[in-house]
Amino acid sequence: MKVLYASSEAFPFAMSGGLADVAGSLPKALRRRMVGARVVMPLYSCISDELKAKMVFIKSITVSVAWRRQYCGIFEAKENGITYYLIDNQYYFKRDNIYGYYDDAERFAFFARAVLDIIPHIDFKPDIIHCNDWQTALTPVFLDLFYRGEEPYKNIKTVMTIHNIQYQGLYGSELLGDVLGIPDDRAGVIMYDNCVNFLKGGLQSANRITTVSPTYAREILDPWFSHGLDRILFDLKDKLSGILNGIDYDVYNPETDKNIAANYSAETVELKGKNKEALQREVGLPVRDDVPLIGIVSRLVGHKGFDLVKCVFSEFLQSDVQVVILGSGEYEFESFFHDAAQKHPKKVALRLAFDPSLARKIYAGADIFLMPSKSEPCGLAQMIALRYGTIPLVRKTGGLNDTIFDSGDGIGNGFTFNDYNAHDMLDALYRAVKGYSNKEGWNILVKRAMECDNSWAKSASEYIRLYKEILNNG
Ligand code: GLC
Numbered sequence: 032m033k034v035l036y037a038s039s040e041a042f043p044f045a046m047s048g049g050l051a052d053v054a055g056s057l058p059k060a061l062r063r064r065m066v067g068a069r070v071v072m073p074l075y076s077c078i079s080d081e082l083k084a085k086m087v088f089i090k091s092i093t094v095s096v097a098w099r100r101q102y103c104g105i106f107e108a109k110e111n112g113i114t115y116y117l118i119d120n121q122y123y124f125k126r127d128n129i130y131g132y133y134d135d136a137e138r139f140a141f142f143a144r145a146v147l148d149i150i151p152h153i154d155f156k157p158d159i160i161h162c163n164d165w166q167t168a169l170t171p172v173f174l175d176l177f178y179r180g181e182e183p184y185k186n187i188k189t190v191m192t193i194h195n196i197q198y199q200g201l202y203g204s205e206l207l208g209d210v211l212g213i214p215d216d217r218a219g220v221i222m223y224d225n226c227v228n229f230l231k232g233g234l235q236s237a238n239r240i241t242t243v244s245p246t247y248a249r250e251i252l253d254p255w256f257s258h259g260l261d262r263i264l265f266d267l268k269d270k271l272s273g274i275l276n277g278i279d280y281d282v283y284n285p286e287t288d289k290n291i292a293a294n295y296s297a298e299t300v301e302l303k304g305k306n307k308e309a310l311q312r313e314v315g316l317p318v319r320d321d322v323p324l325i326g327i328v329s330r331l332v333g334h335k336g337f338d339l340v341k342c343v344f345s346e347f348l349q350s351d352v353q354v355v356i357l358g359s360g361e362y363e364f365e366s367f368f369h370d371a372a373q374k375h376p377k378k379v380a381l382r383l384a385f386d387p388s389l390a391r392k393i394y395a396g397a398d399i400f401l402m403p404s405k406s407e408p409c410g411l412a413q414m415i416a417l418r419y420g421t422i423p424l425v426r427k428t429g430g431l432n433d434t435i436f437d438s439g440d441g442i443g444n445g446f447t448f449n450d451y452n453a454h455d456m457l458d459a460l461y462r463a464v465k466g467y468s469n470k471e472g473w474n475i476l477v478k479r480a481m482e483c484d485n486s487w488a489k490s491a492s493e494y495i496r497l498y499k500e501i502l503n504n505g
Contacts (some may be wrong), residue, residue, distance in 0.1 A: 057487060076127075089116075091119075103119065168232055171191060190241060193242040203226065246273065325400075329412065332364070359385060
């Protein structure tokens with residue numbers, strides 16, 4: 032079985048969020064299980080020179096973007112045993128960032144079409160093309176409209192994975208002919224609520240739809256979570272399922288992580304304290320081992336639940352606690368945390384950045400990891416926190432609901448609250464702080480957290496089962 036994994040970002044080449052982690056680790060896990068998996072992504076200019084130097088040019092072809100005929104260079108690179116195809120076109124991808132341009136629709140229409148056009152020119156004939164989020168959602172649409180019936184496309188099946196339903200690729204209908212090249216009589220596949228909706232097109236055309244946790248698969252049938260797509264998903268629900276993401280246990284491993292002050296395992300968990308000390312020193316908080324240190328590593332945006340934090344933060348800071356925040360995002364939250372850090376320098380430390388190395392130091396050095404998301408398709412940070420023995424405090428939604436269980440019953444691995452309510456979160460925080468004060472009980476909880484298995488093993492097998500089912504039954 033051969034799977035071509037199409038993604039707009041993938042670790043270690045280009046990253047803006049969790050999708051890059053998944054695209055960097057699921058193919059590896061598939062390959063370990065003898066599935067031929069390769070990745071295709073754009074060749075952005077922001078990819079490091081070191082990685083660029085390892086790329087080999089295969090050939091150049093021409094890709095249609097409606098009436099345009101665009102250059103498409105195909106490069107190949109091998110990383111961690113996985114073959115990556117990088118799609119070159121400097122007009123589209125020589126930019127400072129991955130997303131956020133006036134012509135993103137055209138850039139990713141080009142990419143989605145290139146995914147199909149390169150197939151006759153590479154030594155890999157996929158049985159399945161696995162697409163991710165709106166940036167690759169046009170691949171199944173184009174496959175159906177323009178390539179069906181032709182070799183080598185005849186039997187190719189598609190999977191469309193939703194990593195976050197909030198981002199759909201919504202544009203005006205003038206794009207139909209000029210950018211997508213879709214004739215009016217076929218417009219129905221991509222139109223939704225009078226807009227061009229890339230994701231809706233992908234959902235409708237793909238053989239199967241998955242999302243990144245079982246709970247989120249249920250939640251997106253509800254208008255509160257679906258950002259308008261519940262009606263279409265309800266009609267397509269027979270081909271929808273949720274498969275929980277894993278994390279890469281080679282990359283996130285406190286025993287070998289070179290970013291942290293002291294390596295440790297569940298057996299040597301007392302060494303975790305050295306990381307706490309190093310973290311407190313690095314971010315300028317008083318070095319104390321008796322105070323619970325709460326870590327936040329997140330984009331600072333509304334759906335991550337920061338309005339709840341904002342609401343009760345000063346009340347919470349009356350307790351003897353420390354909070355370290357790493358992330359960047361909306362001005363409202365950046366300025367709120369900035370002010371809090373100025374006002375309480377002994378309790379709050381803020382780094383407004385995307386800093387993977389400091390993130391690891393927080394996963395290793397904090398005691399409690401706060402993730403009160405309003406919605407969370409899967410969430411990787413809570414799983415990384417568990418692996419580093421930092422106890423997650425989460426709202427029960429999406430993948431957080433599937434991975435974190437309240438320790439109140441003596442068997443869980445974290446602290447949870449259900450309703451999107453600031454005082455429910457505060458209550459859970461107080462419970463966590465109280466739990467922390469009982470050293471013996473806390474150490475048991477830390478060990479239990481570290482022993483949870485969120486590696487790709489189980490989820491990769493579920494994807495393989497799904498691929499096989501599609502190949503057998505269509
Ligand atoms: C998106 C989601 C996040 C998920 C990640 C990887 O970033 O918001 O919950 O873990 O994709 O699937």
